Amino acid sequence: MVSSNSKPKLLTLENIRKGILGGFYFLKYRARKIPLGVNYDLTWQCNLRCKHCYFIASAKELRNNSAKSRKELTDEQWLNVFQHHSDMGIISASLTGGEPTLRMGLLHKAVKLFPSVQIASNGILKLPWFKHHKQPVYWVSLDGGEEMHNSIRGANIFHKVIENIEDDKRVLISTTITALNYKEVESVVKIAYEVGVSGIFFLMYTGYPNDPLLVKGEKMKSVAGSILKVMSDYGNFILISKKMLELYITKEFVPYCIFKMGGVKSYYPNGQRKFCVMGNSPLLCENCGCIVPVASYALSKFDSETIDKIKRFPF
16 A cells, blocks of 8 residues: 655646647647547457446447347448548547457557557456557456456456456556445455556446446445545555546536537447447436546646646546
């Protein structure tokens, strides 16, 4: 366990550089309506069936949700999409799914084209390295300790994931907090720290009203207390700020969501545009727990702690 006594520093050269660069791309977006980033669900396929999977839920929102009838863009078609968006001036691509490592060739193509690439993975397959290119950031899911993680993932894969991410500084642990694992915050942070990755961030489960996995009321109070504790104990290893935690609770960011405003565009595996990374319906907004709009809204408020955290959390 570590403790950080240092306060976030707003006026550092790195923060100024990021602020200027971010301002440049924001102005370009405003002037030319160029998205700041794109999210690609590369495949319908996955090697797990997780209890809280937003992607499975969002796929069911399509008119034809039969697995046999779903089409995926070919590698060549995806490459054309990548190239088009790169030529537009989009600099950031998030590769999700399904499990994006099941279409490994597309990861290589995206890394070549986009300056910033994030890959969301369950960590079952070994995460590839890319010669002669900037390495992507891997968002690897971990839901808690061994028993909890395996239960939510529906498979005995905890030790395989740990083996695949050990001492890999490209990896950030992504933990989605639900009504199942809301007591696991301190446990999952300890595991992430000891395994040697770069940090951990939290999302709150996103679902429709009355979804039993939503974290509300006393459960949310418990989660907030646990996150504040690990922030104190582990310092900048925890890649969310107090402002971001506040926003998860108040939902103040929802009307200004970067997906709603066109700053990030999201696509299904068939190339169809979707409402946002979490699904294809604005009805999800009431219970949104996605870190992307939370972080972008906190940054828009020039929150110094958020700026300091986001230096290590590119998206």
